[in-house]
Amino acid sequence: MGDYCTLMNQSTIEGIVRFGTGVRVMSHVYIPSRTWVGDHVFIGPGVTFTNDRFPGRIEPMPTPRGATIEDDVMIGGGVTVMPDITIGEGSFIAGGAVVTKDIPPRSFVIGVPGRISPLPAALDRPNIRELTIQTRSFWDPRSPYQGESVWPDWWPDKFSD
Ligand SMILES: CC(C)(COP(=O)(O)OP(=O)(O)OC[C@H]1O[C@@H](n2cnc3c(N)ncnc32)[C@H](O)[C@@H]1OP(=O)(O)O)[C@@H](O)C(=O)NCCC(=O)NCCS
Numbered sequence: 255m256g257d258y259c260t261l262m263n264q265s266t267i268e269g270i271v272r273f274g275t276g277v278r279v280m281s282h283v284y285i286p287s288r289t290w291v292g293d294h295v296f297i298g299p300g301v302t303f304t305n306d307r308f309p310g311r312i313e314p315m316p317t318p319r320g321a322t323i324e325d326d327v328m329i330g331g332g333v334t335v336m337p338d339i340t341i342g343e344g345s346f347i348a349g350g351a352v353v354t355k356d357i358p359p360r361s362f363v364i365g366v367p368g369r370i371s372p373l374p375a376a377l378d379r380p381n382i383r384e385l386t387i388q389t390r391s392f393w394d395p396r397s398p399y400q401g402e403s404v405w406p407d408w409w410p411d412k413f414s415d
Pocket residue numbers: 298299329330331332347348349350351364365
């Protein structure tokens with residue numbers, strides 16, 4: 255595991271897993287053995303990686319093959335990544351997508367099964383280093399998430415007491 259990695263609540267790493275530098279994993283993420291993760295990768299909440307395409311039905315049982323997640327990939331909440339998939343550098347996976355095939359670098363993936371298109375211009379950039387290289391929690395008043403620890407000003411006043 256590289257420097258500046260974060261693993262939030264109830265997330266699981268099993269067996270042989272490689273993380274680069276600045277890998278930020280939100281809560282309730284499952285990362286099975288033989289998953290390879292590059293640098294500055296953001297993994298949203300509830301993401302499931304897998305490592306066995308036909309579990310319990312093939313003899314002799316094959317060696318598990320997890321996903322390869324290249325540098326600067328952003329994976330949205332609730333995404334499922336099938337075994338032995340490579341997600342290319344800089345790609346952005348929309349929330350809830352199911353990634354069923356290799357994803358070329360700088361792709362945008364959305365839906366079930368994940369449809370692949372080039373990144374929209376606004377998302378075609380590396381992940382923000384203030385997000386990936388960060389020693390403070392989201393709720394630390396000194397974190398770069400402006401206002402994260404402050405009551406949301408768009409909530410009705412009656413709930414602020
Ligand atoms: C994919 C995403 C970037 C699109 O954002 P956007 O450009 O603002 O898109 P919009 O909300 O304007 O939606 C555009 C269309 O895409 C659809 N859409 C948006 N997000 C979608 C998703 N995740 N899966 C499937 N369809 C989606 C909308 O329903 C809408 O469809 P319509 O044109 O038929 O009405 C965003 O929705 C997303 O998934 N971001 C990741 C969020 C996340 O998981 N964060 C994790 C850390 S908290």
